[in-house]
Amino acid sequence: MKRLLFAAASLAVCAFSSLSPAAAAYPDRPITLIVPWGAGGGTDAVARMIASLLERDLGQPVAVVNRTGGQGVVGHQAIADATPDGYTIGILTVEIGMMHWQGLTKLDSTSYTALAMVNEDPAGLQVRADAPYKTARDVIDDVQKSPGKYKASGTGQGGIWHLALAGMLSSLKVAPNAVPWVPSNGAAPGLQDLMSGGVQIVTCSLPEARSLIEAGRVKSLAIMAKERSKLFPDVPTLKEATGSDWTIGAWRGIAGPKGLPKEAVDKLIPALKKAYESKEYQDFLSSRGFGGRWADGAAFAAFMAESDAALGAVMKEVGLAK
Amino acid sequence: MGTFEAAAAMVLRWDVMITILAASAFGMVVGAIPGLTATMAIALLVPITFFMDPIPAVGAMIACSAMAIFAGDIPSTLLRMPGTPASAAYTDECYAMTRKGQAETALGANVLFSALGGLFGTAVLIVSAPLLAEIALGFSSFEYFWLALLGLACAIFIGTGSPLKGMISLFLGLFVASIGLDNPGGIPRFTFGNAELMSGIDFIPAMIGLFAVSEVLRSMATGAKDWEVKQTSIGNPLRGWGKMFVTWWPQQIRGNITGTAIGILPGAGADIAAWVAYAMSRKFSKTPEKFGTGHVEGIIESTSANNAALAGAWVPALVFGIPGDSITAIVIGVLYLKGLNPGPTLFLNNPQTIYAVFGIFIIANLAMIPLGLLALKAGTALLRVPRRVMMPVILLFCVVGAYAVNNSLYGVLLMLVFGVLGFIMEEHDVPIAPCVLGIVLGKMLEESFVTSMIKADGNLLAFFERPIAAGLGALTLAVLLMPLWSALGRRRAAA
Amino acid sequence: MKVNDLILAALVILGAVALATVSLTLPPIPGQAYGADVFPMSIAVGLLLCGWILAARSVKGGAGRALTLTWAREPGAPTRVLGTLVLVALYIWLSPLLGFVLASVLMLMGMFLLLRVQMILAVPSAVISSLALYYVFAYGLRVPLPRGLIEGWI
Numbered sequence: 001m002k003r004l005l006f007a008a009a010s011l012a013v014c015a016f017s018s019l020s021p022a023a024a025a026y027p028d029r030p031i032t033l034i035v036p037w038g039a040g041g042g043t044d045a046v047a048r049m050i051a052s053l054l055e056r057d058l059g060q061p062v063a064v065v066n067r068t069g070g071q072g073v074v075g076h077q078a079i080a081d082a083t084p085d086g087y088t089i090g091i092l093t094v095e096i097g098m099m100h101w102q103g104l105t106k107l108d109s110t111s112y113t114a115l116a117m118v119n120e121d122p123a124g125l126q127v128r129a130d131a132p133y134k135t136a137r138d139v140i141d142d143v144q145k146s147p148g149k150y151k152a153s154g155t156g157q158g159g160i161w162h163l164a165l166a167g168m169l170s171s172l173k174v175a176p177n178a179v180p181w182v183p184s185n186g187a188a189p190g191l192q193d194l195m196s197g198g199v200q201i202v203t204c205s206l207p208e209a210r211s212l213i214e215a216g217r218v219k220s221l222a223i224m225a226k227e228r229s230k231l232f233p234d235v236p237t238l239k240e241a242t243g244s245d246w247t248i249g250a251w252r253g254i255a256g257p258k259g260l261p262k263e264a265v266d267k268l269i270p271a272l273k274k275a276y277e278s279k280e281y282q283d284f285l286s287s288r289g290f291g292g293r294w295a296d297g298a299a300f301a302a303f304m305a306e307s308d309a310a311l312g313a314v315m316k317e318v319g320l321a322k
Numbered sequence: 323m324g325t326f327e328a329a330a331a332m333v334l335r336w337d338v339m340i341t342i343l344a345a346s347a348f349g350m351v352v353g354a355i356p357g358l359t360a361t362m363a364i365a366l367l368v369p370i371t372f373f374m375d376p377i378p379a380v381g382a383m384i385a386c387s388a389m390a391i392f393a394g395d396i397p398s399t400l401l402r403m404p405g406t407p408a409s410a411a412y413t414d415e416c417y418a419m420t421r422k423g424q425a426e427t428a429l430g431a432n433v434l435f436s437a438l439g440g441l442f443g444t445a446v447l448i449v450s451a452p453l454l455a456e457i458a459l460g461f462s463s464f465e466y467f468w469l470a471l472l473g474l475a476c477a478i479f480i481g482t483g484s485p486l487k488g489m490i491s492l493f494l495g496l497f498v499a500s501i502g503l504d505n506p507g508g509i510p511r512f513t514f515g516n517a518e519l520m521s522g523i524d525f526i527p528a529m530i531g532l533f534a535v536s537e538v539l540r541s542m543a544t545g546a547k548d549w550e551v552k553q554t555s556i557g558n559p560l561r562g563w564g565k566m567f568v569t570w571w572p573q574q575i576r577g578n579i580t581g582t583a584i585g586i587l588p589g590a591g592a593d594i595a596a597w598v599a600y601a602m603s604r605k606f607s608k609t610p611e612k613f614g615t616g617h618v619e620g621i622i623e624s625t626s627a628n629n630a631a632l633a634g635a636w637v638p639a640l641v642f643g644i645p646g647d648s649i650t651a652i653v654i655g656v657l658y659l660k661g662l663n664p665g666p667t668l669f670l671n672n673p674q675t676i677y678a679v680f681g682i683f684i685i686a687n688l689a690m691i692p693l694g695l696l697a698l699k700a701g702t703a704l705l706r707v708p709r710r711v712m713m714p715v716i717l718l719f720c721v722v723g724a725y726a727v728n729n730s731l732y733g734v735l736l737m738l739v740f741g742v743l744g745f746i747m748e749e750h751d752v753p754i755a756p757c758v759l760g761i762v763l764g765k766m767l768e769e770s771f772v773t774s775m776i777k778a779d780g781n782l783l784a785f786f787e788r789p790i791a792a793g794l795g796a797l798t799l800a801v802l803l804m805p806l807w808s809a810l811g812r813r814r815a816a817a
Numbered sequence: 818m819k820v821n822d823l824i825l826a827a828l829v830i831l832g833a834v835a836l837a838t839v840s841l842t843l844p845p846i847p848g849q850a851y852g853a854d855v856f857p858m859s860i861a862v863g864l865l866l867c868g869w870i871l872a873a874r875s876v877k878g879g880a881g882r883a884l885t886l887t888w889a890r891e892p893g894a895p896t897r898v899l900g901t902l903v904l905v906a907l908y909i910w911l912s913p914l915l916g917f918v919l920a921s922v923l924m925l926m927g928m929f930l931l932l933r934v935q936m937i938l939a940v941p942s943a944v945i946s947s948l949a950l951y952y953v954f955a956y957g958l959r960v961p962l963p964r965g966l967i968e969g970w971i
Contacts, residue, residue, distance in 0.1 A: 013743070029969070032729075032961045040363035040651030053370040063959040064365075065729045069521020070503040070510075077517045079732070103516070104503065151777050156845065157508035179846055182463075182773045183506045192588050192644055193601070197788075198462035198777050211643025213652075215665040243332065288658050319847065349959075360956065365956065486871055490829055493864045497836065500857050507846045507853035512839065542897040546932050643882040711938065714928035715946050717901070718921055721908060722950055726960040731909050736904050745898075749819045768856040772846075780850035798945060 004193035010319045023175055025184050026086055028261050030061040033254075034082070034090035036075020041186065041210070043289070046119055046252050047091045049284050051130035053275035058267070071095065073105050076193035080111040083256040086264025089115065094160050094250045097308035101315045102158055103322035109304035113260035115273040117253035119189070119285065120203035120293040122225035123164035124235065128194060129219045136222040137240035137305045139201065140172055151199035153190035157183040158320050161190075163311065165203045166237065166318035177310045194218065198199035205250060206231055231289040232315055251293065252298055269296050331675030332377050333685065341374070342682065345382035346389040346689055350697055353390030356403045356530050357723020357733075360390035361648040365534070368652060376660035377678050383656065384679070385686035387649045391632055392436040392593055392690055395625060396701045399428045401716055403534035410529055410758050411480070411596035417537075418616030423551040425702050430556050432620050432625045433694030434563050434576060437628035440687035442578035443585065443633025447514040450667060454643035458586045463777065464785055466589045467770035468794035473594055473763045475801045476601030477756040487752045495760020496767070500522045504765065505773040518732040525761050527724040527736040532754045535741025538717045540748075544707045553705055559695060564639050566622065573603055573623040579729055581627030585634025589766065591647035592635075593629040599627035633683060640664050706735075818889040822875035829868035837861035854887060899932045904928060916965020919957075921947040 026108050033051045037043040044066065051062040067075035072095040080091030092112065102106045114151055125136050133139050154161035162183075162240055166176035179201060184190040187204035194202045202209065202218075212218040213232065222241040223229055238244050254272055256264070275281055276294050285292045295303050315321035332338075345367065352363035363386050371379035394405030397414035409416075447456070477492045478485065500520025501512045513519040556562050567574070577599045584595040604613045604625035604635040613620055635646025636653075643664040645651035657664050662675055670674055704712070724737035744754050778784030786792045827918055845852035875881075890894050904927040912920035922943045929939035948971070954960040955968075961966075 004583075030955075030959075030961070031963075036479070037673070038648065039361055039650045040645065042653070044365070044652075045368075045655045048365070048368050049372070052372060055369075056684065061959065063961055065961060066365075067728055067730065069524070070517070073517060074521040074728075079556065102508075144585065151756075153773075155410075156504075157506060158476065180848065181774055182507065183777050184773070185769070188644055189589065192459065193462055193773075195459045195642075196462035197460075198464070198773075211663065211665050215642055217642070250681075287661065288655065298351070311617060355958075359876065365826070403915055417869040425885055460893050483946050486867060486874075490864065490867045490871070493860050493867065497857070497864075501858065505853055505856070507844070508844060509853040509892065511843060511853060539898055540888070541902060541926075542901050542931065544891065545893070545897065618959065619952065653944065703882075710932040711929075711942050714925045715942070717905070718925060718946060720949065721921070721924070722960070722962070725959070725962070726954065734905070734909050738902065738909075742902065750825055764856075772851050774850055775851045776846070 005114055006018040022221050025049060026207050026267055027058055027060045028262075029087065030063055031065050031086070032088045033057070033062055034075055034079045034088065035066050035095065035105070036068065036072040036079070036095075038067070039066050040254070042121075042288075043091060043093055043252055045288065047291070049281060050091075050118060050254065050272070050275055053273055053278055053281060055234055057271045063289060070096065071104070071159070073099055073100070073107075076107055077105065079255065080107055080257055082194065082257045084113070084259040084261070086256065086260055086268065089254060089256040089268070092253050092255045092304075094252075094307070094311075097311045098158070098163065098305060098315065101312045101321040109301065109308050111258055113258055113265065114297060114301035114304060115254045115256060115268050116297070117251060117293055117295040117303060118272070118276055118281075120193070120249045120251040121207060121291050121317050122223050122229070122247065122249035123161055123203050124206045124209060124220045124224070125168070125222040126194065126202045126218050127200060128222050129217050131200070131291070133217075133221065136236075136238065139221060140169075140242060143169070143178050145176055147175060148180060150179050150200040151182050151198070152179045153182040153184045153193050154187050154202045154204040155184060155190065155197040157181060159183075160250050161203045162185070163314060163320060165201070165319065167248055167314045168203070168224060168244065168246050170314070171244040172242060190268075191218065192231070200293065206235065210289050223250075229291065230286070249291075251303075254297075255300075255305075257285065265297070323709055325673045325677060328674035329681055332674065332678040333381075333681040338378050338381055338682075341378040341382050342385040342689060343419045343433070345386040346693055347384035349389035350393040350693065352386075353393030354405050354697070354701075354775070355723055356397055356405050356534060356720060357526055357726045358606055359406050359451065359526065360387045360394075360408075361652070362366045362726075363387065363390045364649050368656065371656050372659070373608050376675070377682070379656060379660055380653070380662070380679055380814045381682040381686070384534055384654050384682050385650075385689065387631065388440050388632060388683075388686050389434075389690060389693065391537075391628055392432060392625075392694060393697065395432040395436070395792040396429065396697055399425055400701055400704055401534065401740050402537045403716065404529060404722065407525060407529060407597050407762070408592040408631075410533070410593065410620050410762075411600045411755075412624045413533055414598075414618065415614060415620050417619075418614065419618065420547065420553075420616075420705070421551065422616045423553050425553050425705060426556040426698060427554075427562065427618065427623060428616075429701065430559050430562055430695075430700040431566060432766055433691060433698060434559075434566070435626045436575070437687045437695070438574065439578050439581055439629035441684065441691065442626070442632055443582045443630035444680060444683040447583045447636055447683070448477040448632050450670065451637045452781075454586050455638045458588060458638050458646075459642060460598065461589065463770040463789055464791040465794055466587075466766060467774055467785060468791060469590060470763050470767040470770055470795065472653070472798045472801065473598060474691065474759070474767065475798060477759050478481055478805060479601040479605045479760070480597070480755050483751050487750075491747065491752050492756040493631040494762045495757035495762075496522065496530065496764045497760075498526060498757075498770065499761050499764020504768050506805075515634065518730070521728075522545050523736060524727055524733060525735040526727045528740045528761055529758055530720050530724050531737040531740025531742075532744035532758060534716065535737055536722050536744030536748060536754070538713050538720070541709060541740060548709050549660035554704055566618065570619060570622045573619055574626050576606075577623035577626030577631045580623075581630030584627070585631030585646060586637045586687070588638050588644050588646050591660065592631040593762055596624040596628040597762065600624040617631065623799045629687075640668065640679075641666060675676055680804040684802050760815050819887055821887050822871055823957060824883060826872035826875060829864055829871065833861045833868060848898035851937045860885065878918055899930060900931045912963045912965070914965060916941075916968045917962040918947050918951050918971070920963075921950070
């Protein structure tokens with residue numbers, strides 16, 4: 001009798017579990033990809049590209065969802081708070097290593113299951129094409145001569161490009177507040193302000209400044225990376241131009257909430273790798289001028305931890321951390 | 323002529339035409355659903371354009387966005403539920419026409435003048451894009467500050483009833499705009515440590531709440547009885563249009579110019595254009611007392627303006643790759659993907675492509691007329707559904723729309739709070755339009771002020787030091803002080 | 818149900834004072850004269866002025882009754898309005914648990930009940946509009962509406 005009951009019970013369990021979604025192979029329903037920034041930005045473009053490639057590979061719709069606001073806090077929070085079942089993932093950006101230093105959130109890179117880093121764009125040093133500077137050194141010298149006179153822009157107060165500027169100045173033994181920061185709603189309004197004469201320096205990435213550089217209105221004097229960019233190989237690195245070792249860039253990577261099931265991770269990382277290596281994604285990167293950078297799972301997590309510590313150190317040094 | 327022929331050959335193909343039609347229909351659906359904006363429609367198109375040729379890809383985006391901005395007027399007219407923020411300025415006016423049984427006339431005006439506004443904006447784009455982009459690029463935060471203040475001055479002209487209560491409503495809207503982390507200081511304000519509040523009050527759920535939910539609550543109070551007025555059919559739309567066109571041509575032209583001018587500026591778009599146009603229309607009207615009671619004059623001017631602004635936004639986008647609004651921000655990305663890198667060189671190296679883009683603009687705006695008429699007929703049929711059945715379904719649409727803005731229930735909660743707020747405000751004769759305007763302009767006003775002061779090291783006189791800023795400043799002060807002056811004059815005359 | 822202008826003015830002034838108090842605690846932007854406190858402070862001053870004038874006017878012109886019932890006088894109106902608010906709140910609470918379709922059918926049925934719509938009309942209207950919205954948004958427009966008990970099967 002007991003055996004019969006057991007058999008019946010196990011049959012019932014089988015029947016039930018075959019109905020429940022967990023038993024079917026992952027993924028068996030649509031996946032949501034959360035983007036902490038608005039439609040139209042670079043992060044949104046990368047996310048939509050990756051989503052459409054993932055969709056083709058996984059055979060399930062991958063819906064891109066913009067959760068904007070709070071300078072990225074809200075979207076990053078939504079990714080971390082999602083049910084860790086593999087059906088909600090998101091795109092992390094460099095800000096995850098900055099926000100907690102500013103006291104805006106408790107989240108940091110350890111709040112996530114790292115999946116894959118897909119892109120990195122270093123900061124550049126841009127001035128108007130008709131500005132009297134030939135090299136980055138000239139700009140620094142001028143700033144040193146009259147601190148406070150020149151203003152810079154490119155993102156919000158305490159954002160990544162603000163840090164790029166402050167860190168660059170600090171590495172060259174110039175007071176970080178010698179160039180006051182004019183907060184803007186992203187790189188495009190900052191560049192617009194550069195054109196209209198509101199600010200003199202913009203430290204956004206090269207692809208963001210690209211159309212104005214190509215139009216001959218803006219020139220880039222240095223790129224804050226170890227190597228020159230593929231997009232503008234004539235622009236020297238900051239080290240070549242000034243001797244400073246300072247490098248910084250905005251990166252983007254796919255991650256899920258903490259505790260993602262192994263089954264999902266094992267499926268997602270190869271799918272992301274395939275997407276990253278696809279011709280479509282590589283064409284997308286080169287047509288937009290974005291930099292590709294791949295790191296999966298543990299390597300991505302290690303990169304984030306390293307970036308977090310480095311950003312924190314500089315933010316404390318230049319007075320942007322709490 | 324070779325260029326034009328090449329451009330025509332690129333556009334006049336069946337696959338391009340079908341794409342434009344399909345994208346228009348899609349834009350119409352998305353634009354007509356409150357909470358889903360034209361920007362969202364375009365973002366949803368992006369993955370599809372990955373697999374399309376450049377011209378159909380760009381064509382789909384142009385047609386979709388133009389149609390979505392027009393389609394926002396449909397629920398706004400029929401249900402007092404602005405489909406996109408660009409319709410908010412004249413929602414009450416359109417709805418008042420519906421209550422008088424003139425829904426078809428109001429929508430007919432929206433169709434025709436949206437299309438004409440779009441065509442005007444396109445003409446400007448064709449004739450003088452490079453020159454105007456140059457001017458637009460000269461606008462800095464000093465100029466935007468005056469522009470935002472000028473926009474706020476509109477509140478004086480749009481509100482019906484007590485101007486004092488209008489001011490209270492405006493300040494309330496400005497306060498709502500100040501909530502959250504997105505301010506120049508990057509400091510969380512009035513968030514009480516809540517992560518959702520850090521993102522601030524999203525404009526769209528607030529707008530749905532203030533307009534649509536408050537209306538639903540009011541009908542619930544009265545038991546959602548059916549209206550006694552019958553909707554009159556417009557009959558042959560062409561005849562009505564001819565008359566409107568002849569009567570209101572100065573309003574239309576002014577709306578077109580306002581819209582294009584505001585649209586070209588990268589910091590302002592279709593929604594601000596509609597507000598300014600509506601306020602201007604009332605200010606210069608011979609019969610300002612008719613505004614707010616269902617009068618087509620203001621509708622014509624502002625519906626022309628928002629569609630004209632849409633084309634205007636392409637000017638800095640095509641010439642300098644600087645987006646004029648969030649729609650063109652996405653389009654710029656797609657242009658790069660398709661190898662049509664925006665910039666002055668696009669005009670030199672690829673003139674046939676540019677002309678093809680212009681051609682699509684014209685076709686998309688012309689296609690709006692027949693498609694819009696179809697939507698008009700289908701839409702007004704909604705009004706025949708018993709209101710006891712309609713009102714709950716409208717509320718469900720509001721709930722889903724508010725959710726879809728950011729895919730979170732926080733949006734639904736905001737919508738509910740603002741619905742109650744709007745209901746209470748209107749009970750106390752506090753107009754809601756100025757509040758909505760305050761939410762639209764608050765961020766721009768603060769940002770432009772604070773960033774200007776950082777640039778000028780705190781010197782307030784800097785707002786008058788640049789020529790355009792000085793001109794705009796003088797204009798703004800004149801507009802703000804004029805009512806005061808005339809009030810003083812009246813008092814003196816009375817004494 | 819509305820209060821008179823004098824009470825309204827008092828509320829506006831109270832709000833303005835609260836706003837000003839919180840604004841005072843906001844930190845400045847380092848090294849800058851105008852920071853995060855300027856804008857809310859200006860709003861507070863503006864509201865204070867408006868409230869003051871409104872109060873002065875209603876004292877001068879006679880404020881009227883403290884409380885007028887207006888819409889609330891109609892039979893059943895308070896129940897219908899409050900009921901609607903409760904139903905939306907219920908939707909916010911229940912939709913993550915039950916999923917979109919059940920929660921929205923519940924909300925619609927509640928409102929139809931408040932408006933005394935006959936069952937023969939109410940049930941199909943609620944079910945059809947919920948399902949239609951679900952399909953359009955979740956599949957057509959890719960809005961991730963909450964999934965719950967039955968969404969996996971439809």
